[in-house]
Amino acid sequence: MSDAEVVLALALGVLFTAGTFLVLRRDLVRVVFGVLVLSQATNVYLVTMGGIGGVAPILGHGGTITDPLVQALVLTAVVIGFATTALLLVLVYRTYQEHGSIDLDDIQGAVR
Amino acid sequence: MATFILGLPYDSNVQPTPDLWVLLALVGLPFAAAAATPLVARALGNRTAYYAAAVAAVCFGLVVTLAGTHGGAAVSWVGPLSVSLGFYVDGLATLVGALASGVGVLVFLYSAGYMRGEPGQPKYYATMLAFMGSMLGVVYAGDLVVLFCFWELTSVASFLLVGHYSDRRDSRYAARKAMLVTVGGGLFMLVGFVLLASTVGTYSLAAMLAEPAATRAAVERAGLLLPILSLVGIGAATKSAQVPFHVWLPDAMAAPTPVSAFLHSATMVKAGVFLLGRVRPILVGDHWTEIFVALGLCTMLVAAILAVCASELKELLAYSTVSHLGLIVAGFGFTGALGSETAVFHILNHAAFKAALFLVAGIVAHEAGTRAFDDLGGLRHDLPITAAVAVVAALGMGGVPPFNGFYSKELLFEASYEFAHHAGGLAWLAPVVAVVGSVFTLAYSLRFLAVFFGERPDTLGHVHRAPWSMTGPPVALAAIAGVIGLGGITAALGAPLAPVESFVGWVVGATLGPEAAGHAASFHYYLPTYVSPAVVMSALAIAGGIVCYLRWRTVRWATRGLLGALPVLRADGWYDGFVYGANHASTRVQRALWTGHLRTYAAWTFVGAVALAGFGYLATGIAVPTAGPTLGAGLTIILAVAAVAAVAAVRAPSHVAGVMALSVVGFAVTVFFVLASAPDVALTQVVVETVTFVVFLVILDKLPSYYGRIERSRAARDAVISVLVGGLVTVTTLVATDASPDAIATYFVENTVEQAGGHNIVNVILVDFRGLDTLGEISVVAMAAVTVLTLIVMRERGETP
Secondary structure (H helix, E strand, C coil), X not given: CCCCCHHHHHHHHHXXXXXXXXXXXXXHHHHHHHHHHHXXXXXXXXXXXXXXXXXXXXXXXXXXXXXXXXXXXXXXXHHHHHHHHHHHHHHHHHHHHHHCCCEHHHHHHHHC | CCCCXXXXXXXXXXXXXXXXXXXXXXXXXXXXXXXXXXXXXXXXXXXXXXXXXXXXXXXHHHHHHHCCCCEEEEEEEEHXXXXXXXXXXXXXXXXXXXXXXXXXXXXXXXXXXXCCCCCCHHHHHXXXXXXXXXXXXXXXXXXXXXXXXXXXXXXXXXXXXXXXXXXXXXXXXXXXXXXXXXXXXXHHHHHHHHHHHHHHCCCEHXXXXXXXXXXXXXXXXXXXXXXXXXXXXXXXXXXXXXXXXXXXXXXXXXXXXXXXXXXXXXXXXXHHHHHHHHHHHHHCCHHHHHHHHHHHXXXXXXXXXXXXXXXXXXXXXXXXXXHHHHHHHHHHHCCCHHHHHHHHXXXXXXHHHHHHHHHHHHHHHHHHCCCEHHHCCCCCCCCXXXXXXXXXXXHHHHCCCCCHHHHHHHHHHHHHHHHHHHXXXXXXXXXXXXXXXXXXXXXXXXXXXXXXXXXXXXXXXXXXXXXXXXXXXXXXXXXXXXXXXXXXXXHHCCCCCHHHHHHHHHHHHHCCCHHHXXXXXXXXXXXXXXXXXXXXXXXXXXXXXXXXXXXXXXXXXXXXXXXXXXXXHCCXXXXXXXXXXXXXXXXXXXXXXXXXXXXXXXXXXXXXXXHHXXXXXXHHCCCCCCCCCCCCHHHHHHHHHHHHHHHHHHHCCCHHHHHHHHHHHHHHHHHHHHHXXXXXXXXXXXXXXXXXXXXXXXXXXXXXXXXXXXXXXXXXXXXXXXXXXXXXXXXXXXXXXXXXXXXXHXXXXXXXXXXXXXXXXXXHHHHXXXXXXXXXXXXXXHHHHHHXXXXXXXXXXXXXX
């Protein structure tokens, strides 16, 4: 019997599909949406890699614990993801102020 | 300190091994002199030529002192790869080395007159000296890597010299062409060298040449004989301008004439045939003969026809050089001593008469102001000495007895006849092609001479006498050619020219395969006094050549017609097609990739990632598991919620609706973390999700509620890309979760309490084991905050434009 997480794999597939589709849009806000969905999905993927069957990685509770290292990594990623999202949003805001548009076709057409 | 790491060659007890310091001085001196040239030129001005000639003379002297030695000397260079700064001295190296430095002296002296008053003299002399050093490096290289480095340096020097008149478009085109063809061929050669070295186990050419039979056996065992032969052959063919790589040499005539005489007739183009002679003892065999006899004779004939079509002096000489290089390649192609004798003797003869003819062409162009045949004639009255030189050299080129070219051509006839007699069948083409090629050779040689005879066109103005600095060098070269020619007559009378014969014999010995070694220690040439097949072939070639010359107009009309019908003979098409085609293609790729649109970059990145990872899975033939343990109901439901919310975010009709859907994704992921036993992550995620939601709403308030209408075709294309990415992630997750690698987590479990005194392992990792990472994380947050402040607050204060 294999250990493959079929349900998780399918859910991650849907999340990545949605994120990719959003990143490819011409509306700048939706590009930010896409980046956000992709980073959420990546975090889920990483936690999945640590194994989701065990108990929380706190000693003294007994049982097999899940991998604490991926959780530490994901925790860091969540915080950094927040910082970059905020920065992205401000950049969107500034772009709108400069160009009067958040349509990438308009903006990048104008730059070239 | 120098360390000698090479074994001694097999006959080191006969001749002393060369001194490493002499070799280093020989190769290093021209480079040092080149570096000093700008300073010297400031002091000497037009007399820099004599400085360069003196350097060349010293090099020639060093070559002569090395002439009695044999074997290798090396300093360790890249030890682990068994690459050394190795040198190797034998007859072949001495011959080509003597040409590179000896012709160098004469060409530099000639330059004193030719380049007088020209701009860019320091650059010219520095490059010429650097070229001479590179050429000596190629010639005396005892290591494949060293050979390759100097080989490419000669290409670079040639590039600079062909493009000497850098403000002229045709010069730049020619320089680029010469560079691309020869350097490109050099890369093929490098691959051949690497194959050879990996089979034999060393890059040391000296070691390979010491045991040619063993080296060849190793190569044959690995089944790499033909690949190595072809790759090295391509290197030699591009450098020596063999068909179809001959395209660069006629264009390279855009260089100043001394450069043409030096690089493009006497030395650099000889590097290719030198290489053939160098590896001949190792690789000679049936394949070798098939490839190089066909290549050489083909080149000899095609280039001779092209030379007949030429309309000016240097173009004729360029094609003639290609043709004669073909003769040398064919000579090396024949197995046995006779072929080697042809090639080696012709290298010597060709260098003498062709360099002289180039210098003659330079004098004519310099004094008469034109190189076109139609404008020239009867120059013997204006330039008597030059005319005499031209007679000796051109008849040598045409292969007329008793001039020097006759003897080597006679050897070619003999070798090709023996070959055909031995092999039979198609091999009979070899002597036929050799004779036909020689017919054209004599015809264009006579055409060249006609510049000095016959009627003087009225359009030709006053022609100056050339200064001695310009007539001296061609006279010296013609004298050498003449003496070699006379040697044939005296030999027929019983008094051979012993120094030339023994020298050529020594050189030939260096190029023989193991089966023929020691076979041809003695070399003789003489004017034939009896009838043999070769004599008949010579007679046919000479008679045909004279007839062709007498019917010049008809012959030229016919050859030009042939060229018009078969433009492939000129072969410019493939070069231009390739270079301009590559340019065109890269422009189109760049336009497709570099649109300035974020979307394009993202799309190509996604497609590239999917293609690479997908290729990896396909190539390793990995099995994708499709079944696994059932997940708890809670996890399944929450994942379904996240997936549905993500789809909703895609389909959301407005930004606010999108943010709502995103929030649902975020909180669903939080619940997933809780269920997946990651409480700390879940806590962080709750806080971050909440704040992100607020920030979104604040920013969205300031943005238009724009929503780009989705075009159907673009949506379909993006959907394909997205599904590909999603599919890849699914496959990756299935494959990755199925595997169970060793976790490094056990280390933390065992050491957390003891070393950090905490029970929550995730917290301990963050603040203790990986504390620096957390510091980095905080720095990122701080930087983002500062940037956000700068972008919003400071702008509102008017501190940025």
